[in-house]
Amino acid sequence: MPEPIEFYFDFASPYGYFASHRIDALAERHGRTAAWKPFMVGAAFKVTGSRPMTGAPIKGAYAGRDLARTARRMRLPFQLPAGFPHATLAPARAYYWLAGSDAAAARAFARAAYYAYFAEGRDIGQPDVTAEIAAVLGAESDALLGAIQEPAIKAQLKTVTDGAIKRGVFGSPFVFVDGEPFWGHDRLDEVEAWLESGGW
Amino acid sequence: MPEPIEFYFDFASPYGYFASHRIDALAERHGRTAAWKPFMVGAAFKVTGSRPMTGAPIKGAYAGRDLARTARRMRLPFQLPAGFPHATLAPARAYYWLAGSDAAAARAFARAAYYAYFAEGRDIGQPDVTAEIAAVLGAESDALLGAIQEPAIKAQLKTVTDGAIKRGVFGSPFVFVDGEPFWGHDRLDEVEAWLESGGW
Numbered sequence: 221m222p223e224p225i226e227f228y229f230d231f232a233s234p235y236g237y238f239a240s241h242r243i244d245a246l247a248e249r250h251g252r253t254a255a256w257k258p259f260m261v262g263a264a265f266k267v268t269g270s271r272p273m274t275g276a277p278i279k280g281a282y283a284g285r286d287l288a289r290t291a292r293r294m295r296l297p298f299q300l301p302a303g304f305p306h307a308t309l310a311p312a313r314a315y316y317w318l319a320g321s322d323a324a325a326a327r328a329f330a331r332a333a334y335y336a337y338f339a340e341g342r343d344i345g346q347p348d349v350t351a352e353i354a355a356v357l358g359a360e361s362d363a364l365l366g367a368i369q370e371p372a373i374k375a376q377l378k379t380v381t382d383g384a385i386k387r388g389v390f391g392s393p394f395v396f397v398d399g400e401p402f403w404g405h406d407r408l409d410e411v412e413a414w415l416e417s418g419g420w
Numbered sequence: 421m422p423e424p425i426e427f428y429f430d431f432a433s434p435y436g437y438f439a440s441h442r443i444d445a446l447a448e449r450h451g452r453t454a455a456w457k458p459f460m461v462g463a464a465f466k467v468t469g470s471r472p473m474t475g476a477p478i479k480g481a482y483a484g485r486d487l488a489r490t491a492r493r494m495r496l497p498f499q500l501p502a503g504f505p506h507a508t509l510a511p512a513r514a515y516y517w518l519a520g521s522d523a524a525a526a527r528a529f530a531r532a533a534y535y536a537y538f539a540e541g542r543d544i545g546q547p548d549v550t551a552e553i554a555a556v557l558g559a560e561s562d563a564l565l566g567a568i569q570e571p572a573i574k575a576q577l578k579t580v581t582d583g584a585i586k587r588g589v590f591g592s593p594f595v596f597v598d599g600e601p602f603w604g605h606d607r608l609d610e611v612e613a614w615l616e617s618g619g620w
Contacts, residue, residue, distance in 0.1 A: 268476050276468050278590045282603060292620050293613075390478045403482060406606045413493075420492050 224253045225411070226396040228384050230261035231308035231330075232345075233392035234287050235405035237338045238294060240331065242408055243395070250415040256327055258312040259381040261392045268390045272305050290405070297339035306337075306345035309377070313368040314350050316376045318359060329354050424453045425611070426596040428584050430461035431508035431544060433592035434487050435605035437534045438494060442608055443595070450615040456527055458512040459581040461592045468590045472505050490605070497539035506537075506545035509577070513568040514550050516576045518559060529554050 225247045229236030240256075247254040265271060273283040284300065291298030311333040319326035332353050336342045342349050347368060351361040367373055384394070388401055395402045395411055400419065402411050414420075425447045429436030440456075447454040465471060473483040484500060491498030511533040519526035532553050536542045542549050547568060551561040567573055584594070588601055595602045595611055600619065602611050614620075 264478070268479050270476070270479070276470070278464070278585070278588055279468050279470070282588055282590065282601060285601065286603070289620070293610075385478070388478055388482055390482065401482060401485065403486070404606070406604070406610075409609065410493075410606075420489070 222250075222252055223398055224255040226257060227254045228257045228259055228389050228392065228394040228396075230392040231258060231311045231333055231337065232305040233261060234298070234300065234338060235290075236393040237298075237334045238290055238296065239393040239395075239405045239408060240334055241294065241296060242405075243393075246408060246412055246415075249412070252415070256315075256330060257380055257384070258308075258315050258330065258377075259384045259389070259392075260307075260309070260312060260377065262307065263381050264385050264390045267385060270390065274300065274304065297335075299338065299341050301337055301341040301343065303343065306343050308337075308345050310347045310350040310368055311344045311353075312377050313373045314354055314359075314364055316380075317364065317367040317370075317373050318354065325357060325359070328357050329359070332357060422450075422452055423598055424455040426457060427454045428457045428459055428589050428592065428594040428596075430592040431458060431511045431530075431533055431537065432505040433461060434498070434500065434538060435490075436593040437498075437538045438490055438496065439593040439595075439605045439608060440531065440534055441494065441496060442605075443593075446608060446612055446615075449612075452615070456515075456530060457580055457584070458508075458515050458530065458577075459584045459589070459592075460509070460512060460577065462507065463581050464585050464590045467585060470590065474500065474504065497535075499538065499541050501537055501541040501543065503543065506543050508537075508545050510547045510550040510568055511544045511553075512577050513573045514554055514559075514564055516580075517564065517567040517570075517573050518554065525557060525559070528557050529559070532557060 225243065227239070227243045229240065243254045274280050287298060287300065315326050315330055318329050333344050333350065336349065336353050337344045344350055344353065347365055351364045354364050355361045391403050393405055395407070397411060397414055400414065425443065427443045429440065443454045474480050487498065487500065515526050515530055518529050533544050533550065536549065536553050537544045544550055544553065547565055551564045554564050555561045591603050593605055595607070597611060597614055600614065
């Protein structure tokens, strides 16, 4: 069985949202699965001196246009939430708490959280909002709100994030295929070509 | 006759080098031409607060890998010249001087300058090197060395650069199709899809 494709993303990353709609089918076409790994891209930005493209002069206007254009092409609902980008500790921790008992539930939650953020513009960084999203999928809200304050869950997210940075992850989405790194939603066609050809 | 595709690039831009090998054929497939417009991307970087990706922590290592991988896929010779990035005023000015009398000669020079920089690793920012490259194609060296110090030629490059920034150009390569902006070599497939479909 070949290794899963590793899919690193931040819940506040619009290109991560787009990639989340493609990565599983892409992996499946090549007999793979995708291992979803939410992390805190802001920690990587601190190391590289980056900031979200949407906030930069000139680049920001282009980013807005490119995001809308990408969404139209993919026929996905999209908005840049008011106050973007939000710190998304809550959904990232909730993901790992859910994944501890049910990987499929964690992934369903990730999809729902991305939808709430980029289709509905809700602030998923608020623990209450994260709990509400998870509750719709069957998770008990009080248990979730407690879990995302647990040291073990906090540490798990920190370990994933630190490990990602150590491996050279500096943006979202970021994909590894058998150790080969690909940055960005706009590298997914190349990821597909890499899988098809076995690399070059 | 539809509008030419506008192709903005900096002579020190490796992704511009890659794009220069695709843009004409891409345009031709859709009954277009490409208008090559070298500019000084560093002036745009000052506005946006950007810096070359190759110099950033973590990102730099990825960039080197991505560039080599892209070159292998395209079967193009490639190296990141020692001391990269160089200021490329000399070839950019030489381009506009040549274009004043012969557009085809200017384009042939641009290809040769990109080859000298990214295949051979020569510092094309040096006026002597630029003159030597142009001389191989038939341009008189002394005339070129004089021309790139002329106020009119300097002003022309500045006008193109300022105009590009005003239109929202902040990186290299940067393409406009009927006013629609696309940033990056990795948007060329999307440019192609846009031309095929008439946009979305």
